[in-house]
Amino acid sequence: MKTAVIPSIVRTARRRPALGDDPNAYPGLDDRALIGRVSERDPAALEALYGRYGRPCFSLARRVVRDEQHAQDVVQEVFLTVWRDAGRFDPARGSFASWLLTMTHHKSVDRVRREETHRKRATTSDLLDDRPDPGPAVQDEAWSTLRRERVRQALSTLPAPQREALALAYFGGYTQREIAGLTDTPLGTVKTRMLAGMKRLRTSLTGLNDGAVDLEGTP
Template sequence: MPDGHKQSLATTSLDALQRLHAASDDELLRRMGERDEAALAALYDRYGGLVFSVAMRIVGDRELAQEVMQDAFLRCWDASPGFDAARGPAGGWLLRIARNRAIDLLRSRQHQARLRESAPLPEPGQPDTYGVADASEAIVTRQAVSAALAALPPAQRRVVELAFYGGLSQSEIAALLGEPLGTVKSRSRAAMDRLRGSLRPHFRLDSTAEGEQRR
């Protein structure tokens, strides 16, 4: 093949790659639905770090977070033909896949066994500082938080999840969702008010501290 033709092909491929990385999330999902692996690679470059951060916040282990990240993108690839942009932004959908996978992993017997094996044993003569009562209380608290989140309207829940599980600022959430910053702030305030009311029976809320948070 003549050198000039090779250079032309290389330039064309580079241009195509640049256009792909500049494509919208919805366009990448559409192309993934057509089994375009380059679109998957572009989505990974765009969201890999954020998905890993979400997973790490939940599982607290780098190896497990890597597993969650890889599985999340694989599930996204498998489900991409059925993606409906009208139901929400692609980035939020991917983060929910990662969050659900991370929670499933935490609940798995394998992970629970790993935690038991790595937990330090109390020194002889020292009380067990994390006994059955503590474990039961932690489970009840986690269930209460999950139930309170599930009871939020979807738009409010999405903002809370992106903030707490994704570690995003309100400006970043607004950019990701394509919503005005004021809308994100109002949803966040409304969500926190609802969560505060739902979780009040499970926590001792300091009225002074609560007043400071509202300022």
């Protein structure tokens, strides 16, 4: 079972006091319990989930669509989908964080593909930019910073062509054929690089979670 890569994310996400999150609301409930309450039309449970994941969802959407307003639209759409279709989450198929962030990513990519103007601004160097965050909020959040640096470190261990292919697809929303064109590489090579990169990344990230003591579902 390789789904243990997410728990540390879940754990650290819970530590963050977040917008709209009442720290006294459902302190003992894990994500699965919360999404269960959402399916029973409990808006406070939805807000608790937003408190845990609103920031990473917004950060991801903003990175992909590269537009503040579009990012807000995406996140609103994501949480509205959670509200309407909470029953679609299947814990047997992965963590809630994975489900939510996959949805955020897909909706962001769908939007950026419709918004070619924004997409053209996303150059390869932009997507691979790994400068440390200057924001004061980040400085105050040691956990968040540590996690981000560890993921970036895992990315940095990938061979440059693999990292580039994954970054262009994940952060740029480019298809494999588009990446082949952008990097002047045969399509088959792009596919091979992506697979190799994902395998390496998974190994690296699994290693990062060796010290995790908190599994999803345990608040």
